Amino acid sequence: MKLIINGEAIDVPERIRTVADLLEHFQLNKKIAIVEVNACILQKEQYATATLNSGDRVEIVHFVGGG
């Protein structure tokens, strides 16, 4: 499936169906992140059920603490 992630067209593996899958794929599942799909921010509880479709625009920003 082709997604637009942070502005870039990226081919993700077929097994990725939900936002939770995608975060795990990028090893962000244990981090605190804000995820936007097609200009709409998702609640954390929605990650496991929010399915992704080819062409979706996804923005992911994760929090870090260092400074």
Place this chain on the structure above:
Amino acid sequence: MNERYSRQELFRPIGKEGQATISAKHVLIVGAGALGTGNAEALVRAGIGKLTIIDRDYVEWSNLQRQQLYSEEDAKARLPKAVAAKQRLVQVNSEVEMEAVVGDANVEELERLATEARPDVIIDATDNFETRMIINDISCKYGIPWIYGACVGSYGISYAFLPGKTPCLHCLLETVPIGGLTCDTAGIISPAVQMVVAYQVTEALKLLVGDEASLRGKLVSFDLWNNQYASIRVDQVKKDDCPSCGGNPTYPYLSYEMQTKTAVLCGRNSVQIRPAGKREYDLAKLAELFSDQGFSVDSNPYLVSVSLPSHRLVIFRDGRALVHGTKDIQEAKAIYHRYLG
């Protein structure tokens, strides 16, 4: 005629008028590490009226790769970062009034700094979310904007929080991230620091000249090594029932408990211990006490560093101590109490 700010005045969104405004403003920077030194130098060069900078640590060799205000001399002398930063900043721009605070950015201290000489903007240059949540509650309670910044590896993130307008950090995070998220083993490259500093200083300048319409208004992140950039408008995340910025705020992170506080320092194999209540040590006497017991002691006017058999103990005048050589809070507490009561 002073030409110092001529290039900044030629920049239209600032101009002579904006420069005059900037020169009357006060910025509080919390932390004098990589982000703190970068922000401080840029804002002092830009000619703010007053800078307050607070930090609990001292300069070490591993800081010099990215903490731009410090020199080898500072590391050799183990100067407190706030002191070393001020020394350099005064050389950079003697027109700026400067207050350097060697101490822990805890509730009491931050509330004092926010109310005694009310800053116009607070810049976050800390390395942990516990302090950021305190800054966030202070910001909400006293109506002072603050600018979040953080980085690790080649990744960075920033956002300007405006009380009453944007969501607050509490709205965005819900829970305070702990452990692995802040204590990063991934290292850091200085361009990631500089990029975050660029975002923070630019938003600060917009706020200082009163150009709120130009604020980015988005949570922004980048990865310089992997060539990525992302930004999200987070307005809709603002929660009406948020305990920090909602209709009935309780400012949960400002409720102060009188107890010994400990913190594991990022990537340092060190624990900070802050005793309950106020202490005031005579450092010369303390140094003598330790050397009388046969320990090798190093000291300067701000701290005493004692080499114990398997740890190094650094004690500040206010009773704060860093126990180097452990990440174990219980072990660190035991060492502290054994030597300092």
